[in-house]
Amino acid sequence: MNWGIAKLHPVVLLCVLGAWLFAMFFYAQSFYGLLLLGGNLFWYFWRLGRRGSASLKWYWLLAVVTVLFNLFFYQRGREILFYFLGRPILKEGLIYGLYMGALLFSLLLFWQVILKAFPGDKWLWLCRRVLPQTAMVFLFSGGLFARCKKNMEEKWRILSLKGQENASLRERCREVGDVLYAFAGWSIQWGLETVDSVNSRGYGLSAGSSVNTYPWRWRDVLSLGCCLGAVCLFMAGSYYQWVAAEWLCLLWMVGLFIYWEGKEGRIWRTYTK
């Protein structure tokens, strides 16, 4: 088990992840998008290992649904590729759909990595005093995401056992709707049980304290410096119209992750040997 950048000081970690998320949303250019997607993929597999590939098919599915949705419903464009059921399918819709699908895919990978890299206690330490509700929502969503996924799979398998072998497509679609409806209701119910447990242990009653202490170490300072350096480079690049600076700072960020994770991995491998 290696921790990599998860060992950084919570403030630094938040800055690094914030910069990464910012880059994902604001670098609306295919090369940068691909670079970030590559970085996320690397990070995702580094963290989750082989287990990651099992979840990947669901993310692909969501990405493909996004592409198809845009393809069929995006109507702002001029270049018609063909007609489908009397509806024009636009080239712009295809490109926009591909971009949105890739972004969603990248975001899902990023979310999974955050769940692994940002443990709940670190998040609580960081936010409970200033944003107690937000800290709790974030904490819940981490656990809830994994639990919902497991529950959804289990519920789906059990409900689909019951006499759906010979069902028509229409019946199956209705079945999917029913299952999603039931799942949403029960997820809220399960969430309420957790809320009860949290309330009964006094969350939000006082400013709170922490058993964890996070001292600043040299690599925290170095990482924060790298982040600030990347931001400065980006701003300078934007001001002087120096395009190379933009992708350079992105490379810088991606390289930072790879360096830290790789270094941590090496330490653990040595330790295991």
Added chain:
Amino acid sequence: MADLYKINPSNLANNWSGCEQAAEEEQTQALLAVRDFSFTYPDGQHPVIGKANFSLYSGQVTLLLGKSGSGKTTLLRNLKPVLAPQGEKSGMITFAGRPLAQLSPLEAVADIGFLFQNPDAQMVMETVYGELAFGLENMGLPAEEIQIRIGDTVSFCGIEHLLEKKTAELSGGQKQLVNLCAILCFRPKLLLLDEPLSQLDPESARRVVEILARLRRETSVAILMSEQRLEDIWSLADQVIKIDRGNLSFIGSPRDFIAFGREQQDDFGLPLVSKIFAKSGKELYHLPLTVQEGQSLLSVWGWDDKEIMPAQSIAEQKDLAAAQPGSLLLRGREVSFAYPEEKKVLLKQISLALHQGERLVVCGSNGAGKTTLLGTMAGLIKPLQGRWQLAEKGAGISYLSQASQYHFRCDTPHQEFLAIDKNYQEKEDFLAIVKRLGIDSFLEKDLYTLSVGQQQRVALAMTLARSAAVYLLDEPTRGLDEEIKEALIALLRQKAHSGVILATHDLEFAAAVGTSFTTLCYGTLTKAQSGADFFTGRYWQTTVGARLFGDWAKKLGWYNADNIPENWG
């Protein structure tokens, strides 16, 4: 010892309704005093709790008994201010002499601990250490104090080895231990436990009970505990409160409760040992409460030197019944399953055949792979090797999951039943299941608002109402009271043309319903045995009857209250 069981005529005049007696006690003496407390839900027409009067004292363990849906959870929640449900309340609850409403929020959190039924839903943090620290951090305690409290509590509970673990990696029993430990870190004065053992295997349940026993012995914590699995707890209880449809029908000592049950001819909640001795044919005023007391009484009766008559043995009949299986229904050959990521092999080349009329019980500890085994049979999990095959093509499998909520897709039990069969109200078989499981009283209620036991009954009805060759039931008795368990046993016995496979921790239920028994251990199934062989051949994990009679159980084939004859004494 013999004097203990002599009839005490003065006790016969006991007044079973302890309510009046409790009302006369000084409120200051009691840690928690409930006086004329009633509670009605906002949309309810009748009170869920009606004029409750009782007191809890420091250092005492009080058992809250009642059928599922009788109002136990509602009562418990009303005793913890932050969890109290919305609704109309009357009467008074005082804690340490002060009205409950006047406690500061931090006092209410720290002094009154609440342990929920579901071990999973209570956890929020990633690691066990974080989970234990969570509540103390909320109170704003300094880091050193938190560390001291955690260290102190984990060594008291004996879970130091779990501190480094992730909460997601723990078994159900370990999770509940951690949850209990997290509450004990507050150093509460009152512990409220809402069926904390219902989802645990016998060994995990005993570990929780051991901690409760130590709390009772060594501290002044008052404990109020509702539970359906009572056998392990009777030795702890100082007081019993029985609740019937929101009304407290009994408050008193466990011995008085047994006498009350006999007087009322209602054996609900009575310890199994007491039930066994009640049909011994001997006149006893004090029935033994625990296995240990029962064994002492047997010694007093001279059973140590007793010669067992072969005619008394009924084990042979049981063996005969198990040896006459019907036609083959389901067969599996060398089924294996593993989680490669965790390098954990759960099923190792398991071969099994299920015949018509057979009710096979699969026992095993938490995490042994029982659910996975049933999952592979139901087709929910694909085995890595081998496969399960139904003897008749097209014959169905009906499966009950451990979590009853997975079965629901509608809002009410009625809608769920309609989804299975549009004409279910015209089908006698279906209606009989609904009635026997007592669902007719809440057919139109919202499924979300039902208790765990009621939800389980609906899921059971949905599973049993389906026509299938094989019924797979995973922990079917979760949250069920004795009465419903008996109804379930009767319903399963009616499935003579089908086969049933049950995975359960509830050994008493298993003994009553099963025709053959096996244990899943280290990925393999032991050879299927008859009830007599299985339960009398085990030493630690066995039924109350088998533990009570020890070596005699083996000779007589007595292992369960049902198969011990009348007037056996």
